[in-house]
Amino acid sequence: MTKKILRKVLEEVLGTEVGRHQYASFDLIGDIAVLRLPGELEYLGLLLGEALLKANRRISTVLLQKGGVSGTFRLRNLQWILGEKRTETIHKEHGCLFKVDLAKAYFSPRLQHERLRIAHLIKPLENLVNLFSGVGCFSIIAAKHSLLRSAFSIDLNPDAVKLMEENIRLNKVEGRVIPILGDAKDVVEHSLVGIADRVLMPLPELVYEYLDTAIKALKPSGGFLHLYDFVHASRDEDPIKKVMEQASSRLQSLKVKYRILFGRIVRSVGPNWYQVALDVRIMPLDEG
Ligand SMILES: C[S@@+](CC[C@H](N)C(=O)[O-])C[C@H]1O[C@@H](n2cnc3c(N)ncnc32)[C@H](O)[C@@H]1O
Known part of the structure; x- marks a missing residue:
């Protein structure tokens, strides 16, 4: 459901024809949404972040990931966009809890x-x-x-x-x-x-x-x-x-x-x- 929000915002800002062919995605990790956009659309990060925050009450923080993971430790290059300023959260998966810090570990x-x-x-x-x-x-x-x-x-x-x-x-x-x-x-x-x-x-x-x-x-x-x-x-x-x-x-x-x-x-x-x-x-x- 929240994924559709990104498409809707892209189509509103860029027009239906252009917006429909643009790629935007996010990972929801605990209460942090990590947004991924092609470089030329990064200026829309704030707008898309606001739409995500509004659409999903679980999200407390929106970060923008620039590029893929890199370096020996496979870390993301993250920029804070909205919400609480942090990279730590608790993620639930298959009945387990994982404390993660997206700036420090993969x-x-x-x-x-x-x-x-x-x-x-x-x-x-x-x-x-x-x-x-x-x-x-x-x-x-x-x-x-x-x-x-x-x-x-x-x-x-x-x-x-x-x-x-x-x-x-x-x-x-x-x-x-x-x-x-x-x-x-x-x-x-x-x-x-x-x-x-x-x-x-x-x-x-x-x-x-x-x-x-x-x-x-x-x-x-x-x-x-x-x-x-x-x-x-x-x-x-x-x-x-x-x-x-x-x-x-x-x-x-x-x-x-x-x-x-x-x-x-x-x-x-x-x-x-x-x-x-x-x-x-x-x-x-x-x-x-
Ligand atoms: C893709 S991540 C692992 C993902 C993890 N299995 C998971 O499910 O989240 C790869 C990990 O390998 C570690 N790493 C890189 N080089 C290593 C090495 N030579 N020996 C041990 N760990 C290494 C990195 O620090 C990184 O945490």
């Missing part, structure tokens, strides 16, 4: 389906290693919706790990979700070799560079990898197939035996540009 509500999908794959007493945990959403939802034993949850951003620690307490999963500050490669090499039934890699930019680390974290009996990648695909190309080919060639170069079990488009991130998830089974060394 968070996207657009991964919510994927987070529950992974939780439902986990079998009792599994150990999960999450190489790029952010504020802990995948790990905490997994702990709440499965009988996993431990979710070792690594992130390089100290603010993300601080928020993850608070989120672990908020959701009462202390002792099952274990927050670890550091580079995923160093942490695995130092203390998590051979312990995981399942490894999560929710950072497309490092997925292939850290593939050997993910495999090292798995038990000698093998296990599952969940990979995320971005891919460009034209109309006649299949994004899932493209990522499967890319992952296969990397896995072959690491000389592991594997089976790709499943692939799905998580979301579209731009014109002909997709985020794809792959579930891969890594076999024990003596099995094909």
Whole structure:
């Protein structure tokens, strides 16, 4: 409903014909609306923000996101537009509460389906290693919706790990979700070799560079990898197939035996540009 408001305002200001073809969207994170507009329409931020505030009583703050996420910590470039001047809020997802600070640590509500999908794959007493945990959403939802034993949850951003620690307490999963500050490669090499039934890699930019680390974290009996990648695909190309080919060639170069079990488009991130998830089974060394 609130999405329609943005279109209505664009059509009112720019005229129906022009307005209809313009792109405007927002994420609702807790009580913060994060507005996204093409650069040439950013001057309409205040007007669109006012319309959002009026249309949805849950919204207390409107921020404008300029460009995509960037840097090692995958942060948004945010500009305050309206309402309470803050970037912190509490977001609810799948019965869990997440304290987030959008200026300090990555968070996207657009991964919510994927987070529950992974939780439902986990079998009792599994150990999960999450190489790029952010504020802990995948790990905490997994702990709440499965009988996993431990979710070792690594992130390089100290603010993300601080928020993850608070989120672990908020959701009462202390002792099952274990927050670890550091580079995923160093942490695995130092203390998590051979312990995981399942490894999560929710950072497309490092997925292939850290593939050997993910495999090292798995038990000698093998296990599952969940990979995320971005891919460009034209109309006649299949994004899932493209990522499967890319992952296969990397896995072959690491000389592991594997089976790709499943692939799905998580979301579209731009014109002909997709985020794809792959579930891969890594076999024990003596099995094909
Ligand atoms: C896309 S976000 C993770 C999203 C998170 N899984 C979620 O559901 O919100 C990627 C995270 O990886 C972290 N990161 C980047 N490089 C890293 C590294 N070398 N080791 C561990 N974490 C890293 C970033 O700080 C960021 O929080």
